[in-house]
Amino acid sequence: MNVSLPAAVSLEQLRKQAKELARADSVPLSRAQLALARRYGFPSWPKLRAYVARVEAGAQHAFEPDPDYYAERAEGLLASALDDTPSSVAEFTRWSAPLTAAGARLVVARNHGFADWVALRRHVVGLRTSGEPFARAFHLLRAQDVAGLGALLDQFPSLVGARGTNGNDLLALASATCDERLVALLVARGADVRRGNVHGWTALHQAGYANLPWMARVLLAAGAPVDVSARGDGGTPLVVALFWGNVEVAEVLAAGGVVPRNLRTAAGLDDVASLEALWGTPDAGAHRGFYRPHGGFPSWRPGDDATEVRDEALSxxxxxxxxxxxxxxCARGAALDADVYRGTALTWAAARGRVRAVRRLLELGAGVNVRGTFGGPGHGRGTTALHHAAEGGHLEVIEALLAAGADPTVEDELYGGTPAGWAEHNGQSAAHETLR
Structure with a gap:
């Protein structure tokens, strides 16, 4: 049976344990080393020794057996550093690495305790049979095996505080599964709800991102902060929620404090009193450094122009x-068809299935066939609101747009797809039938 590997075990202690076992059992040292490795859940002594050496050095734990995962994390780390996220910039500074794709890969490799990218890839390929506790925990998270994770934490209690790739701990990884049972288990076992990863992203940010009110309540009750920024100044959990229009979780987060208080948050919360109080003040456009939830969105720099602040708030x-x-x-001059960052107000309302907002924007004169941008650079270019309503299968919105004169034959600029084509591509059969 496997036994717990002490959190503070060192290579010196490990070698001492092996020698004592060899003497006690009167077996060769190599046999005692293998027995000790298997006792701790590792297939070989070299695997156990390498693991302890990295833990001793404070390295992050690799957990995903796909090398491409780490390439994507390097890209995201670089994007976050280029957005001037302090914790991400610090990673490049720590290893004197340039702010380039190659530099980002070097940072990721070094953070995992490896000299270069090749060595990290070699390690990752063998993760499935490595026996490493953090990788085993991740496998249980992915399988949403609450009982199995609890048993592993009984064996390795220190895993709750361990950090994996890009500084993600098990609580962060559990929140990304959207399985509230796993989050509750880790919180009960003492996971640090205040901790963020290299992007500053906490589990509460993830609750906002995924629109999980129950998870937000659990984290807030455990002391999760509402005022921590990720991916730029002002990127609080509430702002992350409102970026996607996740109203349900936004209400829970706002009850813990509206941070930051600017035109963005007031508009997203439908708080007219705050809009009136902020209008014309420096606070209206303050703390808008956050503009994208991940590196899949293109780079941008929010400005302090009052027109931009007002038009962005409309979206x-x-x-x-x-x-x-x-x-x-709109009564104060917001431009209905402004595409401040990746989407007009009508496009955003259509993409999120907000039929009340769609109807009101159309009543006010929004251009139903205005082309714009949306999402990542390889996603929406030259698209209309109808494309994105079709993509999401939002039938009421589709009907409202068509009634207002939306053209179902418009082709997007990247793929030449009509709204019906977008519906079909995304498996929205009812929307496809409506538009076909």
Whole structure:
């Protein structure tokens, strides 16, 4: 049976244990080393020794057996550093690595305790049979095996505080599965709800991102902070939620404090009183360094121009179905067809299935066939609101747009796809039938 590997075990202690076992059992040292490795769940002594050496050096734990995963994490780390996220910039500074793709890969390799990218890849390929506890825990998370994870934590209690790739701990990885049972287990076992990864991203950010009110309540009750920024100044869990118009979790997060208080958050929360209080003040456009939830969105720099701040707020109101805020902003000159960052107000409302916002924007004069951008650079270019309503299968929105004169024959600029084609590509059969 496997036994727990002490959190503070060192190579010196490990060698001493092996020698004592060899003497006690009157066996060769190599046999005692193998027996000790297997006792701790490792297939060989070299695997155990290498693992302990990396833990002793404070290295991050690799856990995903696909090498491409680490390449993507390197790309995301570089994007975050280029957005001036302090914790990400610090990783490059730590290893004197340039802010390049190659530099990012070197940082990821060094953070895992390897000299270069090739050595990290070699290690990752063998993870499935390595016996490493963190990788085993990740496998249980992926399988959503709550009982199995609990048993592993009984054996290795220190795993709750261990850090994996890009500084993600098990709580961060559990929150990404959206399985609230796993999150509750880790919180009960003492996981640090205040901890963020190299992007500053906490489990509470993930709850906002995935629209998980119950998870947010658990994390808030355990002391998770609402004022921590990730991926740029002002990138709090609430802002992450409102970026996607995740109203349900946003209400839970806002109850813990509206941070930051600017035109974005007021619009997304449909808080007209705050819009009036902020209008014309420096706070209206403050703390807008956050503009994308991950590196899949293109680079941008939010400005402090009052027009940009106002027009951006309109799109944040639209994606949250904040009809009162939409009316208030438009009455004060917000440009209905402005594409401030990756989407007009109508496109955002259509993409999120916000039929009330769609109807109000159309009543106010939004251009139903205006082409714009949306999502990542390889996703929406030259698309209309109808493309994105079709993509999401939002039938009420599709009907409202068609009634207002939306052209179902418009082709996007990247793929030449019509709204019906987008519906078909995304498996939205009812929307495809409506548009076909």
């Amino acid at each position: 944040w109101a639209a994606r949250a179905d904040a009809v009162a805020a939409i009316s208030w902003l």
